[in-house]
Amino acid sequence: MRQRKIRPVYLNLFNIRFPLAAIASILHRIAGVLLIISLPFLIYLFDLSLHDADAFDKALAITRHPLICLYLYLLLWAISHHFVAGIRYFLVDLELISGKQASAVSATTVVVSGLLIPVIVFLGTVL
Amino acid sequence: MSRRVQGLRLWMWQRVSALYLALFLLYIVISILMLEQFDYPQWHAWISGPVNSIIIYIGFLMLFAHAWVGIRDVIMDYIHSIVLRSLTLMLAGLGFMVCLLWLSRVLIKAILT
Numbered sequence: 001m002r003q004r005k006i007r008p009v010y011l012n013l014f015n016i017r018f019p020l021a022a023i024a025s026i027l028h029r030i031a032g033v034l035l036i037i038s039l040p041f042l043i044y045l046f047d048l049s050l051h052d053a054d055a056f057d058k059a060l061a062i063t064r065h066p067l068i069c070l071y072l073y074l075l076l077w078a079i080s081h082h083f084v085a086g087i088r089y090f091l092v093d094l095e096l097i098s099g100k101q102a103s104a105v106s107a108t109t110v111v112v113s114g115l116l117i118p119v120i121v122f123l124g125t126v127l
Numbered sequence: 128m129s130r131r132v133q134g135l136r137l138w139m140w141q142r143v144s145a146l147y148l149a150l151f152l153l154y155i156v157i158s159i160l161m162l163e164q165f166d167y168p169q170w171h172a173w174i175s176g177p178v179n180s181i182i183i184y185i186g187f188l189m190l191f192a193h194a195w196v197g198i199r200d201v202i203m204d205y206i207h208s209i210v211l212r213s214l215t216l217m218l219a220g221l222g223f224m225v226c227l228l229w230l231s232r233v234l235i236k237a238i239l240t
Binding site for chain 2: 029032033035036039040043046047049050052053056057079083086087089090093
């Protein structure tokens, strides 16, 4: 109990080291929820695209609207992150990733590659 | 069946569906990239092919199994009020059922036309 009194009373945010595995994990959840919430819109697009040729073009036109396009890139990030983070969980389950070092390195890889995939797709469509 | 065993079963479902969905996602991306042209006839033919439509339908079922276990975990972790929790779980379940029926209709219609 006495120990508690000498702890620093200020809160230095830079001193709080949030483990990268925790960031990858919460992003995995956020991405999952985002994808679930987007299901009705995605099913709507899927439905429209299979009606006939005109509806297919209409669905494509919708995806080209700047705001929708931005939103779809967000969803692309979500599914990329969810996918890579999921593979990491498989490796953790199989005990191929264990220990602090491997956890941090793999979590960084997950966060970075999740962000990289939409960027690569964007560059691929622009160039 | 005890709660613990039920949890284990859900955990296993999450892994099985995740594996299927991961392979499914790769399959979709590669297949669509391999289409000569992304237009209505090719897209429609790809979706409604005999093998593909089965793979896709199983994919939808896996998607909803995966989404259900996932959202159930999230809701149970962050919503502590029993009333609110039951309500959101019910809403999610109902939403998923509507979405699955909708998707089934879309896929069956695509196969038949």
